Amino acid sequence: MTSEEIVVSLDEVRKEFGDTTALGGVSMRIRAGEAVAVTGPSGCGKSTLLNMIAGLDRPTAGTVTVRGEDLGRLTETGLALFRRRHLGMIFQFFNLLDDLPALDNVALAGQLTGASARQSRIRALELLGELGVAARRDSYPAALSGGERQRVAVARALMNRPALLLADEPTGALDSRSGEDVMQMLLDLNHSGQTLLIVTHDPRLAARCGRIVEMTDGRVSRERTPERAA
C-alpha cells in the first residue's frame, strides 16, 4: 500500500540537552502507507526522534519535514494546528482525560478543530465501533481495561483522519494479549493505507512492521526489512 509520496523527511537532525546528545544527526524518509518501527535500547533517542517528527520538540540542528511542511519554520501555534490536522498520537500510558467518558475523550480531538459536539460525537462513535469498544462509550478511563484504554486512545488519534499515526511504545503498558490486539489493530490500519511510525523496544512487534530503523546512541545504526531480519 506504499506510494512514492514522502510523508516524513529528516535531514541531519540533531538534538542536544546541555552536554548530552540525544540525536546525533539522523536522516530518514517515510513514504505514505509505510509502517516503520524505530527500535533500540533505552536512551538511544527513539522517543526524542518521535517528538521531533510530532513537532513536540525542536531540533538543535537539521530539518524535519512532514507532508512537505518544514516544522522548524512553524510557530508553537502553527505546530499545534499542524498536529491537529495531520498527526495522530498514541502514548504508552494512553493519556486519556480522567474526567471524560470514552466517547468525549475521542470527540475532544474533533471539537478542537472547530467541529460541533454533535458531529464530533458521531464520528467518535464510528471510530469506537470500528475499534471494538463502542459498548464502552460511556465508561470513564478508570473503568476501562488497559487494552480498552489504548483502543480509545487510538480512536482519538484517528479522529481527524491524520496522514501520519505516531505511536510511542503503544503496547508497553499492556499485558501480552492486549498488546497483541492493539498491535494487530494498528497493522490493520496500516493495511488500509494509514502511514504508521511506531517506537518500540520489543523486537517481535518491530518485526511485524514493513521497515525497522535501529538506533544506537542517538544515531540510526541500521535500517532493515523484517524479511532480512528473519
Place this chain on the structure above:
Amino acid sequence: MSAVGTAARSIVRRRKVQTFVIALVVLFSTLTVVIALALLVAASAPFDRAFAAQLGAHAIVTFDRAQVSGTQLEQTSGRPGTVAAGPFDAVVLEVPEDFLWRTAGPLVVVGRPGPGGPVDRLDLVSGRWATAPGEIVVNYPAGGGRPADLLGVPITATGAPTLTVVGFATSMSGSADAWVAPAQMAALHPTARQMLFRFSAASTDAQVAAGVDRATAGLPPGAITATQSYLTGKRAFAAMADSYLPIITVFGLLGLVVSVVIVGNVVSGAVVSGYRRIGVLKALGFTSRQVIAVYLAMIATPALAGCLLGAVSGALVAPAILKIAFAGIHTGTAVIAVPAWVPVLCALGMLVLVVLAALVPAVRAGRLSAARAITAGSAPRAGRGLRAQRYLAGLPIPRPVSLGLGQLVTRPGRAALTAVVIVLGVATATLSTGLTSTMVAFAGLDHGDGVPVVDVVVGSPGNQHAVPERTDKQIEELLYAVPGADTVTARALRQVRLLGHPQPIYVNFYRGDTSADAEQIVAGRMAAAPDEVVTGPSFLTQHGVAVGDRIILELGGRRVPVTITGELIGSSPEAVDATWALLDRLAPGTPAVDYTVTLTPGADAAAYARSAAAAEPGIMVAARGPGNAATTTIVTFAAVFTVLLGAVAALGVFNTVLLTTRERRRELGMLKAIGMTPRQVVTLTVTSVTALGALSGLLAIPAGIAAHRLIVDHVGVVAFPESMKAVWHAPQLAALAVAGVLIAVLGALAPARAAARLTVGEVLHTE
C-alpha cells in the same frame, strides 16, 4: 541535617514558585493586619497610657465657692474607692483679645501649688511652674513641641492683673486652661473650687457618675456647678480616630479573612500537590509524624520569612498612616506610635495561623498509606462532577472554554476557597469605590461643585501677619469690589462658656451668604434667629444634647439661652455655628477672623487672590484647593487596603491556577499533543477562574455595598445625608463586576502562559 530537614529543604528548593507565593501572601497579609491593628490600638491606647501616667482625674467637679467650704471639700478625699486632689480655687477669666494660639474668650484658671499630686500630675513641657504673683502656666494641648519661644508673653484678662506666661503644662484630664500659684488666686477673685477625683472603678459613664455621687455625698445640694468625666475627654481625643474605626475594622477583618482563606488554600494545595512525594517518603521509611514535620517545616520556612518581612514593612508603613489619622488632633502627652508588640504579635499570630492551616492537611497526608499517596498525587480523583463535565462537553462553545469550566467542578473545595478570595477582593474594591464617592461628595460641599472659592484670613499677632488697616465691614466691601466676587461670608470665632460644662466651647458666627452651609444640614434647619445654633453629631454626642435642646452660652457676663435647631453633616466636637445676630448679643463689635468668597463661575481664583491681597496687605488670601484632610485620609486608607487585598486576592488566584496546572501537567501535555494551541491552553486555564471571578464579582458587590452602608452609618464625626450614601450607579457597578474577572485574569495569566509553554515531550515522557 536530619532526614526531616533534608526532605523539607529539598521540597522548598524544588517548589520555588510555590514557596515564593506562600511567602508573598503571608507578607501582604501580615502587613495588612499590622496596619489595621496599629490603627485600632492607636485609637485608644495612647490616651489611656498618657492618662494613666498622669494619674488623670476620672472626674473634675467644680463647686460654687459660696455654697461649700474648702474644709468640707477636703473631707471628700477620704471616701472609699476615691483618691482626690484639691480643693483648688478656680475662676473663669475673660480675655478680650486673641492671645498665644487661642482666640479671645473665657480662660479657666486654677490655683495649684505645683504640677504634681495624687491626681492629674501635669507634665511641664516648657518653662517652670508659677510660684510668684503675676505668673501663669498655660495648658499646651498638642504634644511633641517645645513652645519655649512663647514664654514671657503677657496675658491681660478683664478685671485681673496682667499675668506673664512662665511655663506650659499638659493635662490629659483637661482640668484647666491655665494655672497660677494659690497665692495669686486672691487677686483673680475666685468664684469656684475644683476637686479632682480618681475612682477605683471608672470604666463607664455610670461608674464615674456613681463615684462622683459617693465622693460628694453630704455636701450642700446645688453646690456642684459642673462635672466633667474623663470619658468625655477620651471620646474627644479619639473622635477623629474613632471616625475611622468602622473603616479600619472592616478592612482589618477583610484582611484577616483573606489571609486565613489564602493561607489555608495555599497550604492545602501545597500538601495535596506533594502527595506523591509523601508516598515516596513513606516508602523510604518516614513515620507519619516525620511526614507531618516535613510538611510543616516546608510551609513554616516561607511563612516565617513572610511574617518577618510583613511585620517589618508594617512597622515602617503604619507610622505614616497614623500620622494622617491623627493629624490635627490634640494629643497632649499621648505618643501616637506603633507599639513594638503590634508587629511582633502580628508576626507570631500569622505564623501560628499558617501552621494551624497547614496542620490539618499535613496530618491527613501523614495518615495516608504510601500506595494511596502515590496514587492520589497523580491527578484529582476521577468521578467528580462528571455529569457537569458531560453537559459542558455538549455545549456549543469552544472546547477549551468548556474544559476550563469543567475544572471548577473537579476540585470544588479549591474553587470555593478561590471564590471566597475573589469575593473579598471585589467587596473591598466596591467598598473603596463607595467610600471614595461618598467622601468626594462630602468634600464637594466645601467646594461649591466646581465653583471657585477663595479663603481670606484676617492678619493678627496670633497668625504673625500684618494687621489690616480696614475695618471688618471695609474688608467685606473690598472683597465684594474685587472683580470676580459673587458672595462673601464672614466668620467670627469666640470661645464661650457652656453652662454646666467646665470647658469652654467655640462658636462660629456667620454673616452674609450662608446658603452653602444650609446644604450641610442633615436634621432640623439652619440657625436663623439670634437664639439659635447648629452643630455636628460629635458635639451632640459628647455633650449629651440633641436637636431641639436648649443650652446656655455665656461670654463676658452675658448669658444667652439658645436652641439647637439643626444637625450639620460634620463639625468639630467642641464647636457650634450661629448667626452674627447672636454675636451682637454676646460680644458686640467682634470683627470677623476670616471670610469665604465664592466667585462667579469661570472666574480666576488665583487672579482674585492676587488682587485682593494687593489691595489690603492685612489679609491672607488663598484659592481653595480640592479635597480636605478627612477625604484624603479615608480615600488613602481605602486605596491602601484595596491595593493590598486586591494583590493578595490575585496571588490567591495565581496559587490556585499554579496548583491546578501542575496537577494537570499530563493532561495539558496530552491536549497539546493532540493539537491544542498555546492560546487555547491559556484560554482553558484562564476560563477556569474567569467564570469564578464573574460569579464572585456578582456575589461581592452586594457585600461591598452593605459594608459601605455599615461604615457611613457609623462614622461618629459625620452624619452623612442619604444623598451621599446612595452613591451607586449602573456603570460603576458594571465596572466593579468586571473587577472580579480582572483579579481572576491577572492572577491566572502567568501560570496559564507557563502552562502554554509546557514542553509536551518532557511532560508525557516523564509519565
